[in-house]
Amino acid sequence: MSTLNNPLRRTRAVLTVFLKEVRENLRDRRTLTSAFLTGPLLTPLMFVMLINFTINRELDKAEQPLKVPVIGAEYAPNLVDALKAGGVLPQPAIADPEAAVRNQEVDLALRIRADYPKAWRRGEPVQVELIYDSSQRDASTPVERVTKLIEGYARVQGAMRLVARGLSPATASPVVVAKRDQATAQSRAVLMFNILPYLFVLTLFIGGMYLAIDLTAGERERQSLEPLFANPVPRWKIFLGKLAAICAFSTASLVICLVGFGIVGRFVPAEKLGMELHLGPSFALHVLLLQLPMIVLLGSLQSMVAAFAKSYREAQTYVSLLMMLPILPSVALMVMPIKPQDWMYAVPLLGQHLGILDLVRGTGVSPLHLAWCLGGSALAAIVAAGVTMQLYRSERLAISG
Structure with a gap:
């Protein structure tokens, strides 16, 4: 019976700390x-509004x-008619088109x-300029539009010259490409929606940030860590409860x-660009699976x-600097x-970034890549949790000031 009671006691201690912290922070309006x-x-909402605005603006x-x-x-005159x-x-000529373009008075001019x-x-x-x-x-869309019109006109006139x-x-085009x-409508969605992995990680980070600060630096500042550590409960159990x-x-x-995203993603006009975006339940479950070790890793790093x-405000500064970490893979790619x-x-x-892009592309995450992703992130999470656990053993952690 004693061997059975030990795991139960350990679990009960961690669960007690977990329930206490969840219950208290559910009353905290800032954390919620x-x-x-x-x-x-x-x-x-902001993502869909921005995408809709960008797509509709470019299409208009x-x-x-x-x-x-x-x-x-x-x-x-014939070229002008083709345009x-x-x-x-065509608008009336301007005296200094270069200056007008530099001053953003016009997007482009034709000379x-x-x-x-x-x-x-x-x-x-x-030659036309x-x-x-x-x-x-x-300027990019108008320039591309006018360029294609002029090139199309040039091809037609060149063909007429050869016929004359x-x-x-076909003599002028001995090789035709x-x-x-091979891109599908769904795989092309990666070109526009490659920021999704960063948004998911950022959501994770913000979701636990204030709680991590409050449960460590906040309680230290309120001097409530010391009586908590005075209980006959190992520090690592207290940490695991807070981490949970x-x-x-x-x-x-x-x-x-x-x-x-599953709801508002239906309102993204991806089909106007020949793309498909599937953010339904299957996508959500796979993203959640990929992010499970990252949840523990980020929580441990924030606590660390x-x-x-020494104070809540100081911790906000430190953790805000840590927020730069999730953006690194997106910037690197x-x-x-x-x-x-x-x-x-x-x-x-x-790994999470690449895995989510595979999901957006529609190819799915292979078992090998899934194993690499979960294994590598889980190992990092264990290391980060172990280091933070050592910090919890320090007596200085409970002392404010």
Whole structure:
């Protein structure tokens, strides 16, 4: 009976601390707001609103008539007519188009040189100038649109010249590239929704952040850790109880976030871009599985960092700096677009990032990659929890000031 009682007593002590912390923090409005409202609910709403705004704005710019100042329109009336047929509205010439573009008065301007008619009659190549500023994000769509219209006009005129000389238009294209895009509508969604892994990890981080600070630095500042440590309960049990409470709040935060994305994700007009986005129950369960060891790892790291702080405010500063950690994989993959290797799935945060992108792409996470991801992150979580457990054994932790 005594051997059976020991595990039960250990579990009961951890459970007692867990229930105590959960019950107390459910009354804390700040903790509830950060764990269940700020991150999990506002993140999906803000994300969908931003995506909808971006997509609709770009599509409107691609479909609406485009006003472009044309310098020298009288030298190429046929080209101007072709632009009009493509939805471009030529505007009167401006004196200094370069300055107008730099000052963001216009997105782009078209200049047709005075020698255009003479070169055209001789059958020589002619040149037109598109003046734009590539540093302006609004300029990319109009520039691409006008460029395609001019190139299309050039191909038609080139084919007509060959026909006039008794030659086949195919003579000018001895090699034709046939593109066979293997991307599916769902796999293309990665191009636009590759920020989702970062949002999920950020939700986890915020969900447990205030609780981790309060249960360590907050109680230390309120001088309630010392009487808690005076109980005949091993420190590691107290830590595990507190860690379990942090993980519970983080998990609940992620679940709410996944449900939110599953609902509002239906309102993302991905089909307008030829994409498919599936954020249903299967996606949510797989994300939750991938993030399970990360929940423990982040909770342990937050507790560890908060243990070095002497006050709640100081702990907020330290933990806020730790918030930069989840963004590293996203930044690394954007700066260095490398092909994922098997070992990368074993790296905490990076493995979760790659796994979630596989889910968004529709290919799913292979058993090998899942094992690497869970194993690598679980090992890191055990190490972080062990280090934090050692900090809890220090008498200095219970002393404020």
